Amino acid sequence: MKNIQISIIVSTYNSEDWLRKVLLGFNSQTFKNFEVVIADDGSGPKTKELLESMSKEVFYPIVHVWQEDEGFQKSRILNKAVVACNSEYIIMTDGDCIPREDFVQVHYINKQPGYFISGGYYMLPMNISKAITAEDIKKQNCFNIEWLMEMGIPKTFKNKKLTAKGWISKIFNTVTPTNASWNGHNSSGWKKDIVNVNGFDERMQYGGQDRELGERLFNFGIKSKQLRYSAVCVHLDHKRGYKTPESIEKNQGIRKETRNKKLVWTHYGITK
Template identity: 55%
Template sequence: MKVSVIITTYNSEEWLEKVLLGYAVQTEPNFELIIADDGSSSATKRVIDSFKASFLHPIQHVWHEDEGFRKCKILNKAILQTHTDYLIFTDGDCIPRKDFVAQHLKSKEKGYFLSGGYFKLPMSISKLIDASHIQKQEAFSIRWLTKQGLKKSFKLSKLTKWNWFAVLMNWLTPTKKTFNGHNTSCFKEDLLAINGFNEEMLYGGLDREVGERLFNYGILAKQIRYSAICIHLDHKRGYASPEIWKNNNAIRAYNKKYNVIKIEKGIDQYY
């Protein structure tokens, strides 16, 4: 296997099914899937089990009890279940274009992590997308999306299929190169060196914090937001609060000020 794809999920089996359809039609088949499940019900397991015959390698379902938002903990556990030296991180609401895995592998480089993005869809189109739209790649077609009522904007340029344009825009975009949980990749050894995800972090900036510690460790970032494409399905967000954001921002500020690389409450708890 060339790479491990780690997908986070929590009680979103309708969206996860569409995401797994996207991974079932990848141009690069030589990868493993690890589902990092933050306490979903048995409905999620049924969806995962139904896809196991669609992949060259087994899908692993890494699950723990639902005790509130514990994304960092389940991600650390999932990382330790991978069998490759390179990891792609994404979410169970982000459908990958058929070349998603191939683009990450094409751009990977020692000393770097890759910073991708997503194209966000409204709820109406998120619901409309079905298996045929994913298999035929219509869900990534600007023409198809606008026919379904999506407003035209420059953001649609993310979905262009012209490689030269993607390379140019990766270079020109003013968006910072950050570690994004919905679309990023890195070498496993670099994550282990900084002790993985910080379990002191709850919702809000937990992925960025990992990237900031990778920067402190000496790892650089490459922009691939116009090359490695995924579409983000809409959903409600009810797991943030001002207090949590304040705590998370304080952790990040401290890490930046004191050049923190390896945090205390991380992946080494599970060795």
């Protein structure tokens, strides 16, 4: 494996149409020295077939990390994917987030020892998610607000996520009211820091397992950088069938304990 500077973990589960668009998004990146590690939580053979055909189409190496389908076990597959990464720095995103052409570049130039980066996303409705073609990704139409408005996107402040450039985006990054948390769809950090807190808590199912990892990184002394208006991806629409009140409640309990006890290590992570 040549000296890869960035590993990108993309989580997926049986959604080949969306994953294909995401992989094409990575094929349009201005920064080229990276690998994509697919964290596959039990998809059927169609995902494997897609990855085999896309491997011939894209310039970057694809590593497929797969586990049996045992319900929503995203934390477990993400831990396996972290171990499989061949570089010291990891970007994490989801198989329904198309990265803008400067996505990897922005993470790469802003990475800093002792920090993780928290990026943003721009949510698209289902009709536009479906309408985006390979050509639209290549031409970056899906990040062009005029094109999106022609497709029916309303005029709102959140459009600034796509239009803010240069110093304007820096100002928005600074004044945004949200905390710089670890977001599963768009965050990056050092592999050693993630391993030092033992990765994701595998007891956690849907809802907040990424935030909980971020909370342990904070407890470990890692700070965060807010790049919501600079590290940009568009989020394709999908159903969330695995979101249950029980899983949310259980996860909130685990997060509360992490915060109250200032926990750094999970006993349910990479190392058992």
